[in-house]
Amino acid sequence: MMPFRTPIRNNLEKIKDLDIKLIAPSRGPVYPKPGLILGAYRDWVSDKAKNEAIIAFVSMHGSTRRMVDHLVDSLRKNGITVKPFNLTQTDVGALAVALVDAATLVIASPTVLVGPHPNVVYAVHLANVLRPKLKFAAVIGSYGWGGKMMDQITKIITNLKVELLQSILVKGHPKEEYLRSLDRLAEQILKKHKEGNIC
Numbered sequence: 137m138m139p140f141r142t143p144i145r146n147n148l149e150k151i152k153d154l155d156i157k158l159i160a161p162s163r164g165p166v167y168p169k170p171g172l173i174l175g176a177y178r179d180w181v182s183d184k185a186k187n188e189a190i191i192a193f194v195s196m197h198g199s200t201r202r203m204v205d206h207l208v209d210s211l212r213k214n215g216i217t218v219k220p221f222n223l224t225q226t227d228v229g230a231l232a233v234a235l236v237d238a239a240t241l242v243i244a245s246p247t248v249l250v251g252p253h254p255n256v257v258y259a260v261h262l263a264n265v266l267r268p269k270l271k272f273a274a275v276i277g278s279y280g281w282g283g284k285m286m287d288q289i290t291k292i293i294t295n296l297k298v299e300l301l302q303s304i305l306v307k308g309h310p311k312e313e314y315l316r317s318l319d320r321l322a323e324q325i326l327k328k329h330k331e332g333n334i335c
């Protein structure tokens with residue numbers, strides 16, 4: 137439903153004064169309890185995001201993974217619900233469900249052949265076509281010598297109405313100073329959620 141929020145919202149407005157007894161779609165099951173369905177639709181189409189951050193990540197040799205693990209801890213210490221998804225194992229359906237309500241998406245990838253890892257490209261494309269309620273996004277990851285990972289990711293997410301937060305790209309394995317940068321990113325995410333009345 138995510139990409140169709142506006143027409144659904146308009147249709148909910150049209151039927152708001154009707155006393156609906158039954159929802160009988162042209163295909164699929166008949167619902168004798170319309171309240172449950174209408175309530176779910178109202179929730180799905182609202183702009184209200186939750187104090188949640190999704191981290192969609194891949195790591196080939198552990199450097200990005202170290203950054204992700206640190207950021208997960210740091211976000212949790214700041215009271216933010218974190219849902220990490222290892223994209224080499226994740227069912228993308230589960231990722232799509234998590235995207236419904238989250239306020240922030242952190243994309244974490246090593247640089248592979250100049251850009252993000254292909255599984256990250258796939259997940260980011262999915263987020264872009266689903267157009268969830270996301271308000272903020274950040275890119276973190278590791279590289280060996282250089283590339284265009286940030287560029288390529290920002291070119292994919294043009295549908296997302298997100299504010300891009302500080303990106304953190306590290307050569308090789310993250311040193312202590314980069315872990316502190318991740319702490320600052322977690323604090324920035326909390327600040328943004330507070331300013332947006334998300335928590």
Ligand SMILES: Cc1cc2nc3c(=O)[nH]c(=O)nc-3n(C[C@H](O)[C@H](O)[C@H](O)COP(=O)(O)O)c2cc1C
Nearest residue numbers: 195196197198199200246247249250279280281282
């Ligand atoms: C197949 C492959 C392709 C890579 N391509 C690039 C590249 O184009 N640019 C770059 O800076 N590093 C490249 N690297 C190096 C990785 O980005 C680097 O080792 C990084 O630290 C790996 O992060 P990870 O430990 O999270 O997997 C490549 C590594 C592999 C295995």
